[in-house]
Amino acid sequence: MLIIGYGTLGRAVIRRVSAKTGASVDVYNRTQSVIDADPACNYVPPEKFHHYTKVLVVLPAPAYEDFFRRWAGSFREDTCFFYCATKIMRAEMNTYVKNKQSATPCKLAGHAEILRVKGEGAFSFEHEERRLQFDRWSDGAFNTVIAKEDHVxxxxxxxxxxxxxxxxxxxxxxxxxxxxxxxxxxxxxxxxxxxxxxxxxxxxxxxxxxxxxxxxxxxxxx
Structure with missing residues (x-):
């Protein structure tokens, strides 16, 4: 799994996954220096995006359009994007992904800062298969639930x-x-x-x- 973004939610996910798995996490961020300075991260440049079929997008909602306009074509056709921005809904995501790429909601029911500090909150998925994939990748670092994205x-x-x-x-x-x-x-x-x-x-x-x-x-x- 590749993480896109290094904001509050991104750092919360990175810290908890790295602590749980004992390994560094693959991350792309527009500013490479902040990733290089974080021992919990491995910086992944755009030219290596095609190595990943599962991508966790933790960008703020206003940044989605620019990111996908620039880089969606750099990912494989079978890539699944787990998108976290609460306001971004499936209909909008479908305008960003290319060809056979897919998107699945991975929404935090809670507050990103509280997740970072206390680990409280739950990531919500609409399908059990995607929830299990996220659980396996994160080694159970988070609470996860099944719920509709509009309910979150x-x-x-x-x-x-x-x-x-x-x-x-x-x-x-x-x-x-x-x-x-x-x-x-x-x-x-x-x-x-x-x-x-x-x-x-x-x-x-x-x-x-x-x-x-x-x-x-x-x-x-x-």
Whole structure:
């Protein structure tokens, strides 16, 4: 598998695959020097693209068109592109691949920085065969699930919007209460992730449990 890109998601994948397999990862990036400086990477130049039949594209969505316009013809006809950009959908990918090349969604349900730091989040595939191929290549370094790519898009969109709305509301209310900026930053950095973890595990603390009971009571009264 060849990785295309070295952004936040790319670095997260590289670090975890290299740590899990104990081997360096083949990577192409427009700036070769950053790849050469990373011991977890082997730089692969465009003239060697034809050696790979499976390619993991971790570029940001705006970079897809330029990359495929320049380099799609350098890959073999039987190449399968695993594309990760949440906003890029199959219909758009089909305009980028050439001839008999194929594309399969490999979307992260989660946040790239949290994947890099904590390994949390799951890569989603629409077909079991592709999920197993990714698992074998990464040696099980990631959680993987089967889901439609539009469901991942909706999940990431709603979660991002609602969590951002909540963070901004917290900041506004605490500023109005005269709470220092440093404390606001600490609260916002720690509590949302902790609440999410506890909610998934069913381990809410007393404070959160009391709030949940109050909301449930309010819903019942309504």
């Amino acid at each position: 898009l909706k999940g990431n969109q709603v979660a991002t919007e609602e969590h951002l709305r909540a963070l901004l509301t917290v900041e506004q209310q605490l500023r109005q209460e005269g709470v220092p900026k440093s404390l606001i930053e600490s609260v916002n950095a720690s509590i949302p992730g902790g609440i999410a973890q506890a909610h998934n595990n069913g381990t809410h603390g007393h404070f959160a449990e009391e709030i949940m009971k109050k909301w449930q009571g309010d819903d019942h009264d309504g």
